[in-house]
Amino acid sequence: MTPSEYIKKVPKAELHLHIEGSFEPELMFEIAQRNKIEIPYESIEELKKAYQFGNLQDFLDIYYAGANVLIHEQDFYDLTMDYFKQCAKENVVHAEIMFDPQTHTKRGVEFSTVINGIQRAREEAEKQFGISSLLIMSYLRHLSEDDAFETLQQSLPYKHLIKAVGLDSSEKGNPPSKFQKVFEESIKEGYIPVAHAGEEGPAEYIYEALDLLKIVRIDHGNNGLSDPKLVERLVEEKIGLTVCPLSNTALRNVDQINNHPLKKMLDLGLKVTVNSDDPAYFGGYITENYLSCIDALDLSLKNVKQLVRNSFEYSFLSDKKKEEFIAKI
Ligand code: HPA
Numbered sequence: 125m126t127p128s129e130y131i132k133k134v135p136k137a138e139l140h141l142h143i144e145g146s147f148e149p150e151l152m153f154e155i156a157q158r159n160k161i162e163i164p165y166e167s168i169e170e171l172k173k174a175y176q177f178g179n180l181q182d183f184l185d186i187y188y189a190g191a192n193v194l195i196h197e198q199d200f201y202d203l204t205m206d207y208f209k210q211c212a213k214e215n216v217v218h219a220e221i222m223f224d225p226q227t228h229t230k231r232g233v234e235f236s237t238v239i240n241g242i243q244r245a246r247e248e249a250e251k252q253f254g255i256s257s258l259l260i261m262s263y264l265r266h267l268s269e270d271d272a273f274e275t276l277q278q279s280l281p282y283k284h285l286i287k288a289v290g291l292d293s294s295e296k297g298n299p300p301s302k303f304q305k306v307f308e309e310s311i312k313e314g315y316i317p318v319a320h321a322g323e324e325g326p327a328e329y330i331y332e333a334l335d336l337l338k339i340v341r342i343d344h345g346n347n348g349l350s351d352p353k354l355v356e357r358l359v360e361e362k363i364g365l366t367v368c369p370l371s372n373t374a375l376r377n378v379d380q381i382n383n384h385p386l387k388k389m390l391d392l393g394l395k396v397t398v399n400s401d402d403p404a405y406f407g408g409y410i411t412e413n414y415l416s417c418i419d420a421l422d423l424s425l426k427n428v429k430q431l432v433r434n435s436f437e438y439s440f441l442s443d444k445k446k447e448e449f450i451a452k453i
């Protein structure tokens with residue numbers, strides 16, 4: 125079997141997916157219409173043409189604007205259900221989904237509206253497709269730590285539905301150290317800590333995420349490669365890295381897919397996984413991310429099997445569940 129044939133069929137897990145980043149233009153237009161919200165594009169085609177990004181901030185501006193049309197519980201259900209339908213098509217059997225409450229609460233949408241819509245879709249996906257999932261509540265790092273504390277408070281009635289906390293949005297100038305206290309408190313509440321680090325920011329931010337936020341998995345982490353001592357530590361401490369190849373090229377953190385460091389990271393013994401990040405904006409869901417790398421980096425079947433295995437190994441599933449899934453790959 126070729127690596128491409130294998131990846132299309134094998135059951136896999138996705139560990140880095142922003143639900144707001146899976147908002148396809150078709151659904152965005154539909155929801156905008158039913159909520160009577162104007163979007164500044166004439167058509168789906170015109171909107172898609174705007175998806176040209178020079179950096180992370182260019183993307184975030186469009187991503188937050190797109191999320192503006194999400195108002196009702198049903199909107200969050202539809203958004204999440206669309207993602208699960210795609211998972212079912214691609215044989216993604218487990219998904220660890222990030223959501224950004226502040227993107228919505230800042231606009232006056234209740235925390236409960238967001239999480240109830242997402243939760244209903246999770247239950248439906250489990251029932252309809254047998255897909256397992258968990259939630260990572262991500263704090264927006266361009267906002268203040270006090271703001272993140274408020275979000276932590278709002279989440280507490282729903283603690284049983286949320287597995288982990290994350291840190292996303294504009295990385296440069298918003299180091300992990302800014303959120304040390306809220307992560308400490310989040311851990312006390314029982315949330316597992318993860319953070320975006322080393323996507324655009326320096327290796328120093330990865331050290332901060334490890335040492336100050338006590339994170340157990342890093343989202344992206346590419347820029348850690350600039351520091352051999354850090355690489356050694358990440359390997360030794362078995363820190364999972366949720367790498368997102370098509371995101372990296374779309375946001376110009378990597379100039380072209382042929383130069384993506386995924387293979388190098390694997391060869392160094394880093395615990396890398398492949399993920400889609402914001403698939404509606406970056407040109408492909410998880411299978412497409414794998415296929416691009418298989419093609420451009422000439423990944424072997426052994427490489428791809430390792431990546432799929434890592435996607436379960438570095439998930440937040442119980443050891444028993446991990447074993448059950450890994451037995452099927
Ligand atoms: O790729 C990303 N990076 C940082 N923050 C984000 N929020 C959504 N997607 C991203």
Ligand SMILES: [Zn+2]
Nearest residue numbers: 142292343401
């Ligand atoms: Zn991300």
